[in-house]
Amino acid sequence: MKKYALVLGGGIAGLSAALGLADAGYPVCLVTEATSLGGKITGGKLSDFNDDCILEQGIGISTLHLGGNLHSSAAIIGSFVLRAVNHPNIEIHYQTKAIEMSGSAGDFLVTLAQVDNGQPLAEKNVGVVLLAAGFAMFDAAEKGEYGYGRYRNVITSLEMEQILAQGRYKGVQRPSDGTCPQKVAFIQCVGSRDVANDRKYCSGICCMYTAKEAIMLRETSPDTDVAVFYMDTRACGKNFDQFLNRAKQLGTRYVRAIPADIKEDPINEDLGFRYMDEGQERQGKFDLIVLANGIRPALSLAATANVLGIALNEEGFVAVDPFQPVLTSRQGIFNVSGAPGPLEIAETLALAEHAVAKASLLLGQGGEEASRQQRRLNVLDKEEEEKTVRTGVFLCRGGLKAMGAEVPAVADTLRASADICFVTDTNLLCRPEKIAECQQMIREQRLNRVVVGPCIFSVNGILFQEAFAAAGINRAAIETVHPSFGPAANENANTAVSGMIKKAAARVKTSQPLHWHAEPVVPRALVVGGGVSGLAAALELAERGFPVALVERETALGGYLRRFPNLQGEPRTTETTENLIAQVTAHEKIKVLLQSSVKTFRGRQGRFVAEVDCSAGAGLQSIEAGAVILATGSAQHRPEAYLYGCDDRVLLADDAATRIAAGSLTEKRGRTYTFIQCADSRNLIRPYCSRTCCIQTVENAILLKTQDPQAQITIFYRDMQTPGFFEERYLGARRIGIIFVQYKEENPPQLTKNDTGKLKLAGYDPASRRFLQLEPDLVILAGPQIAQPDAGELADIFHIQKNNHGFLMETHSNLGSIAVPNGGIFVAGVAHSPQLPAECLIQARGVAARAAKILQQPFLRMGGTVAKVDIDKCAACLTCVRVCPFDVPVVSRQDKAMGNAFIDKALCRGCGMCAAECPNKAIELHQYEVNQLYERTGIALAEVD
C-alpha cells in the first residue's frame, strides 16, 4: 500500500503543509471537512459570483492582512488552492474526516469517513499526520446584550468581509435595507478577554483585522464614518503599528471604551449604545455595528484529537510546548495550527514549513516524483522552428463572467481578428483536466503563441506558463490576460475585454524567445549571527545533512540571550539557548566562525560567495553557499527619559530581569516598584511596538510580587500588549494586586527627584481621573528593541532592504521572510522584527526549511529575463557597473581590446536598470527590450474596433 502523508485541514496552514510535502515528492492525502479548500479565506459566498470560476464559492475575505500589509487573498490563497488542485502528488478528499487510527509513527492506519453520515470511505497507510485544524469563531449570539441574531444590522467581522468583498462591485450595503451605512462602529474583544464567557485569552488577530476592514471601508466608501471601540490596540507585529496608523490617517476614530449593550431603533433598525469616554458619558448612534468576535478551537478538534490520541490544553487547543510547537503529545503527529496561542498568517506558514521539515525526516527519502524545479527543468523551451505565427486564444468563461463580458460576442470578435488563428472557450480553465485539453489543442493546432484568460488571479499566469511551456511553447510567447484595472464603467464590457485579448495577441506575436539553462547549486548554507535564531536555523539545516557555516562576530555564541538569559522569567529560554549552543558546537556539519563578519557578498540563489573576515587569525575566507540566513539580532536602546542614566534607581527592563530572577531586588521587603512601558518607544522616532516588553513586565511584576507580597507594584502602560494566552498572565497580575495605570502618549508620567533625593513619580490615571503621586524605590523602564546600529551596512553588503526602523525587510509577499525577489536570502529572528524567543524559533526553523528546499536541488533553472550586452556597442563607460544594485556587470578585455561589460546571465536579477541607463543602449533586457516597450505602448493605446 502506498504510504501517505496525511494532512487534516484544507485552510492556509493545511494547504501550505500539503504543498510543502508534495513538492518534496511525498504522496499527500489532503482531507478537509469542508466542501472546498481555502478555509476561512474562502468562507464566504458572493451571491452573484459565478460557477465557471474555480473559486465558485467566492472569496469571502477579500484581502489578507499579512505582516502589516494588505494583499489580495486571491493572489495568495488562490495560488495555494490552485497549486494543490493541480499537483500530481496531492489527493484531495472533501467532506471527509478521520474516524479511526492505529499504529505508530511512520506506520499508521487511518480510516477516513464521510462527514455527514460517518460512512467509512477508505483506509490509508500513513507515515505522518499533520493536523491543521484552524479555528472556529466565537458565536456572537452568546453575547446576547449585543443583539447579534436579533438586530439585522449587528454583524460579525466575517460577515463584514463579505460585504466589503461585494462592496467593490455593488457598493457597501447594510443588511436590513441595502443602504450604504453612514456611521459604522466596530466593537473589539467580543468573546475574547471575556471572563464571563470563559474565554480569557486574547484572540490576537482581531485588532488587526478590524484595522484592515476599517481601511477597506474607508477606501471603498470615503463618506462613511468609522469608529473602533477597544480596550487595548494590539498591533505588536512588524509594521502593524504603521498599518493601524493608516487606518487612523484614513479617518478611523479609535475610542477606548467597550459598550455594555446595544439598543436598536425598531423603525429604521439603526443602533445605539452608551459608553464612557474620558469620564464623560456619551451616546453613540450607528447604522451598522461590526462585532470583532474572537476565535476558539475548531469545532471538530476535540473529536479529531480523540481519534489521533493527542492531548489538548485547557483552552481546548492542541497542547504543545511553546518552544517546540509542531510536536504534539504523540510521535508522528505534527501540529500546524494556532496552538501556542492564535497565530498570525506569517507565523502559521513558518510553522507549516517547519512541520513539513520534521515530517520529512520521519518519512525518509522523497518519492519517485521529481520536485517541481526538476519538472520545470525537464521542459524544453523550444526555439522558433516555424516562421508562421500561429496564435491561439484560450478563453475562460469564469474570467469573462467576472468582467461582465459574454462568451459568444467576445469569441466571435476574436475569431475575426487577423492575428488570431484559433479560439476556444471553457470554464474552470485552471483545472488539471482543462489544462490537459488545452495542451492537446496546442499540439493539434500547431500553435506557437498562446493567450489565456481573462483571469482575475495573477498567479494563474505562472500555472498557465508552466503548463503550456510543457506543451512546447516558449514562455515568452504565453500571455495571461490579467487586468489590473477592469473595464471602465462607461465601456461595453464585451468590447473592452475583446480589446484586451487582441492587444495581448498583438504583444505575443512579436515576442522573442527566452532561454534558460541549468546552474548547479552549492549545497551549503551560510548563517550570519549566532544568537538563538541563527543557532536554531543552523541546527535544523545540519540535521537535514547540509553543511553550515555559522558566522558570529562576538567571541561566543548565544547572542542577546547570553547576556540576558532570563528576560521573561521563563527558565526554558535559558535551557533552550544553552542546549542550542551545545548542539551546534558539537555538530560535525556546522563550522562556527567566531569573531568573524561578512565583508563582501555576491552571487545568486544556489551559489552565493561571501568573503568573511575571521579576525581570530584565519584572515579573509571565501565561503560559497546556496542559501543565506541573516539572524543578526537587535540592540538595546538606552532611553533618554525618566532620569535614565542619572540615577541608579532607574533600571532598564532587561537589566532588571536578571536581578529579579536572582531575587536580589526583593531582599529589602515592602518596596515600591514602578514599571513604565513604552519608554522612549512608540513615538515619532520609533513608531513601532517592541512586542515583548509588556509580556516581560507582567512576568517580572508577578515574580516580584511572589517573592515579596508586601511589594507595591504599579505599571504605567499605553496599551497592554499581551496577546494570545499571555492575556491570562495579565489577568493574573491584576488579581494579585498589581496596579495598572493607563497613560496617553501626550501625557506621560513625570519622574523627578526632590531635594532630599527621593524619586517622585506623578501620573494621571484616567480611570479614577486623579493625579497619582508615587515615591518609587525603583523605576523599571521598558524601552524599545532597536535594530543593530550597523543594520544599514549589513543591508548594503547583502543588497537587501531594511525598513524605516532598520529591521531587515522581506519582499512584499511576506510569505517566508525571503529578503529578495530572486530568493536565496532569508531573515530570521529579531533582525526581522522584535519577537519573543519562542517566536524567533518558529521563524528560524521555518526559514531553515525553506532554505533546505533550495539546497536539496542539484541544479536550478537560471536565465530568462536577463540583460545582455551588445559587445559592439559597448564603450566600457562603466555606467552599468555603477548602476547595478547587485554588482553583477564586470568589465573585461576578453572579447574586445578596448574592453566591454559582461553580464553573467546566472547572476542577473532582471531589473533592467543597466539597460535603462546605458548611454548607447548597448544593453537589452530580454522580454523588456526598448523596442518592445515602444510597441507595447502603441498597442496599449490603439483604438479598439
Added chain:
Amino acid sequence: MIHKGKVVGFVCKFCALLNFDLGPAPEAAIHIEVVELPCAGRIDSRAVLTAFEHGADAVFVMGCPTHECMNINGSRRAEQRLLRVWEILGSVGLNRNRLVFYPVSGTEGPHLSQIARELEERVVQLGPNPLRLRRQGKELQEQ
C-alpha cells in the same frame, strides 16, 4: 463626441501583482491600460513620450515606495528620469500634470481604486490630449 479618457500606466511587476480582485470602484470612467516593467527603474523616457504621441490623456508610472524598492534604487532612478520628461512636456506645451508617479507598495490593493478615481479626475480636469485630437483629425482628413 463623448470623450473617453485613456490612460496608460507603466507598472513595475511587483505592483502589477495587484489585481482585479482589488480593482477600482465601478464609477471610474476611464480606460486604463498597463505596460509591465521589470522595475520602475527600467522606465524609458521615450516610451512615456510615445504614450503621449499615441494619444494618452494621462500617463502614470508605478513603482515600489522609494525606500522599499526591491531593486534598491529603481524607484529613485525612475523619479529622476521622470524629472526630465516633465521638463520636456512643459517645453512642448503639454500640461505636466498629465504625467504622475505613484509609489505604491505591492500590498496597497484597495488603494488602486483611489488611484483610478484620481486619474479620472485628472483626465476630466485636463481635458483630452491635444495630440490625440490632432491625430484623429488627421485620420479624418485622410479618409
